[in-house]
Amino acid sequence: MSKRISVLLAVLVVFAGLAGAQAKAKTISFLSIWPEANDNSKLILDLTKEYQATHPNFKLDFELVDTNSLQQKVKVLLASDDLPDVFAYESGTPILELIEAGKIVDIEKAFKDLGISEYLDAGAVSLLKRLASNKGLYDLPLGMNIEGLWYNKADFTKAGIKAPPATWDELMTDCEKLKKVGIQPFTAGGKDKWPLSRVLNMYVMRKLGVDAMEKGVAGKISFSDPAFIESAKVVQDMAKKGYFGTGITTVDYATAADTLFSGKAAMLYNGSWFAENLNDSKRNVAGPEGIGFFNIPLVKGGAGKMDDYSMNCGTILCLSKAKYDAATADWVKYVFTRMGDKAMKDYGAVKGYKVTNAKTDLPGYTKLIQAELKKAKTAGLWFEANFDSKTSQVAQDNIQALFLGMITPEQYWKDIDSANKEYQASK
């Protein structure tokens, strides 16, 4: 018996020795939603490769997760207290949970400690802080996006529309004009749900102002307010009139884009990240000048203004507090002081970091976006930004039902209201 124990001990000693030898090397895990060859992941991986040239013992484990499964994945890891060192996540209410549980690094403090605070773009920081209910800065931006309506110029000409609509009434008239010449006015990636709730959000934002949903969630405006009901009714009517064609809830995001490019549909609500597809000459058959952009038209008597834009910081990055140490900090310093310039140089993209080498020969649609970004004075957030994940899912599942006339506008807001109240009560 004692012989067996001694063998066991010997094995243990060997393992312990191996573990000890590896202790000096640092491996951090990176949970991403972008494939290795795509912009955000590629930027981070490329910069890490540069970093490894001087730090050969540093390793980065890359793990990819589907966008739709990101929240589930992080929550499972959170429950087992094993958050990755660096991980993509969603700003808004999802990140609040992590902040309140004290599981992620205070980025503002970390950057200050590293002496690199000036590398963060002030606009991005204020947007991110607002998204986290002003609890502080706990995430790194990976983009500065504005959203609005993209339209096929040839379609507008064909329907005799001279300029993009400035008011909601004009927008509705234009829809009729387009329908008359046999062009479907709108398309949307209704299968993915969020593109439809964005359509509703257009009206909400213009009718009640940019902070309507924040106020609604906080209980300052009731979700049964006639203005909220009206917004759902307007959108449902648009669908009823056939402005979105048939089977809108079966159209996926990519198909919607192609429908706009080919001119089968005239308008699509989307964000500035869409520029990547627009600049792709193989995909965008409308050509480098064929698609235009306009901000959401104003609703008569509404609180929204023309320099209010729907904006967001895209999916963000968080650092696990439990795993953050000097080695990680050193890597963070290297990567994120170079992020702004590299993103501008490689992609012509603004990621929310200081850029010292502004590029001049940007592709057409990227230029268009940057010009539009400058006009923005106030940011409105996307529809679900202030919702917890359950309310968010209720809003997204039901938006399909609303478009199809399966539920009434009143029921739509009632379900959101009760899911939100349940969450607020559980806090």
Next chain:
Amino acid sequence: MESLLRDKKAILVFVLPAALIYLFSVFVPIIWSTYYSLFSGLPGINFKFFGLRNYAKMWGDRIFLGAFSMNLEYVAIVVLGQVGLGLLCALLFMFGIRKYKTFVRTIVFFPVVLPVVAVGQLFTKIFEITPNNGLFNSLLVLLGLGDLVQPWLGQPRSAFLVLCSMDIWTAMGFYAIIFYAALMDIPTEMIEAARIDGANGLRLLRNILLPSLRPITLTCLVFSFTGTLKVFESSLALTRGGPGTATKTLSMYMYDSAFLHSQYGYGSSIAVFILIECIVVTAVINGVFGRRKY
């Protein structure tokens, strides 16, 4: 052999590993889930004792009730389709076709081995309407039934029926093969004797084949029931539970509750509910089919 099976040590060696694995991979999680269902919130963050309130909450939850009734209807249609058509196919293999038997069997069995996600994509394309008509809508146009063209997956009722037919199509071959094997086990003398006695067609089926197939039918029904009660991936692949929540199944809602809404307790209580459903259904099937001797 007999002395080997009487040896308690031998029994232990044979049974224990499997029993242990089963215990840890099935029973422990069930008990764990049941325990979790008494709590609210997320483990490690805001886990609080909640008593039986999760179970009470279910009955006032519109999504849960919708998923529950949709699930029941789905089970009724799909079980009937899978087992019924499976049996018909098996009879066809046995008595109907003379040539290309193996080929036809392979074709019918083929969907069973396809990944669900691929099948979902396939059906999405078949029933597509935007940007182009899929196979089904094109066929309608070709037959001069253009008026019937519609977004099959974009309407709650038709999406549900497409989902049912997809799951019947996928699993039918599996049951057909099981029934076919059972049919081959029936002694040919018995069938021939019945034929000589004048039993043909339906009579043969009702008095000879079906009674001999009873144990297999029982197994197939239990398989099909438990499989369809916990349906998850086919609905996810085809419609993502949509439009709205029209094809959201109980297990999808369980998953969403636990892993998306951070309500582990509520998710667990739905899981326990599904478990109870499975036990009850299995008991009922056993009661109906198992007791009658033949």
